[in-house]
Amino acid sequence: MTHRADVDGDGDGDDDVPPGDRRRRPPSRWWRSRALTAEEPQGAAEDEHRQLLADVGHELKSPLSIMLALCGRLEDSGRLAGEDAEDVARIRANAYTMLRRVQDLMLMARLENAEQQLEAAVVDVAEIVRSCVDGFAAIAAQRDLDLRVSVPDHLTAVADEEKVVSVVSNLLANAIRHASHGGVVRCTLSSSPGRLILEVADDGSGVPPDQREAIFERYRRGSRSSGTGLGLAIVGEIAALHGGVVAVGDAPEGGALFTVELPLRTQRTSTEATRPAGPPSLVLADRQKAIVEDLRGELDSAAGRA
Structure with a gap:
C-alpha cells in the first residue's frame, strides 16, 4: 500500500481534502x-x-x-x-x-497560573539535596571541581518535592557552569527557627551588584550561558510559591552565593493540594537528568570551542 505524504506539514494527513472543506473545519x-x-x-x-x-x-x-x-x-x-x-x-x-x-x-x-498550588507533602529535604548533589557528581568530576555538600542527616519540612528538586538542580547547574575549572562548588542546607536555608556557592566571577535583581527575570541569560534563561526565574517563582525568597550575594569562595529561604513547617494546611498518588522518584530523577545532561552538552561544546 502506498501512503500519501503529509506535504502540508501539519501532521494530520489531510492533504487530499478539498480546500473548501478544509476551510469549514473548526479553527485549531x-x-x-x-x-x-x-x-x-x-x-x-x-x-x-x-x-x-x-x-x-x-x-x-x-x-x-x-x-x-x-x-x-x-x-x-x-x-x-x-x-x-x-x-x-x-x-x-x-x-x-x-x-x-x-x-x-x-x-x-x-x-504563571494564579491557581497553581503546591503538591505539598512532608518530605526529607536533606535527602533531596543529597540526591541532587549526587546527580551532578560525574559532571563536576569532569571539570575537576571540589563539589562540597553539607546537610543534616534529616530535615523534614512541608514542601513540593518536585519543585524543590528543580530549585536545587538549577542552582547547582548554574554554580558548576560558572565555577572555575578545578574550583569549588558548595551546597549547604541548614535551618533556623521557622526557616529552612539552602545555600549554593561557587568560586567563579560572581554576579555584579547591579545585575543581582535582573538575573531572576525570565529569559535573562549571562554571557556564558545558553538556553532559555529560565533557570533562575524558575528558582525565584518556586521560592515565592513556597512563601520564601531567594537572593544572590558574594560567596566566601569568591564567586556567587545563592541563598534560598523557605518557611519550615511540618504539617500541611487544609488549602494545600496533595501530591498525586504513586512514587515520584522516577519523575524527579528524569527531570534532574535533563538538567544535568543539558549542562554536560553545554560545557562540552564550550570546551570544543576553546
Whole structure:
C-alpha cells in the first residue's frame, strides 16, 4: 500500500481534502490563540496561551523521550563504534537539551497560573539535596571541581518535592557552569527557627551588584550561558510559591552565593493540594537528568570551542 505524504506539514494527513472543506473545519487552538480579538478579556488570552504552551510541551515530550530511549538502547547494544557512536551521542545530547527547554517552558507556564498550588507533602529535604548533589557528581568530576555538600542527616519540612528538586538542580547547574575549572562548588542546607536555608556557592566571577535583581527575570541569560534563561526565574517563582525568597550575594569562595529561604513547617494546611498518588522518584530523577545532561552538552561544546 502506498501512503500519501503529509506535504502540508501539519501532521494530520489531510492533504487530499478539498480546500473548501478544509476551510469549514473548526479553527485549531493555535489559530484561535493567534487570532484573539480586542473584545476577548486579557485574562482569557493569557489562559489560552498558557494552555497552548502546556499542550505543545506535552506533544514534544513524548517523541523526545522515545528518541532518548532509542539512543540509550543503541549505546548499550555495543554495536556502535567510531563516528556512529559519536553521532548517536550527539543526537542524545541534543535531545536532552530540547527536553530541558520543554520542561522549563512547561514548568514556567504552570507557575504563571494564579491557581497553581503546591503538591505539598512532608518530605526529607536533606535527602533531596543529597540526591541532587549526587546527580551532578560525574559532571563536576569532569571539570575537576571540589563539589562540597553539607546537610543534616534529616530535615523534614512541608514542601513540593518536585519543585524543590528543580530549585536545587538549577542552582547547582548554574554554580558548576560558572565555577572555575578545578574550583569549588558548595551546597549547604541548614535551618533556623521557622526557616529552612539552602545555600549554593561557587568560586567563579560572581554576579555584579547591579545585575543581582535582573538575573531572576525570565529569559535573562549571562554571557556564558545558553538556553532559555529560565533557570533562575524558575528558582525565584518556586521560592515565592513556597512563601520564601531567594537572593544572590558574594560567596566566601569568591564567586556567587545563592541563598534560598523557605518557611519550615511540618504539617500541611487544609488549602494545600496533595501530591498525586504513586512514587515520584522516577519523575524527579528524569527531570534532574535533563538538567544535568543539558549542562554536560553545554560545557562540552564550550570546551570544543576553546
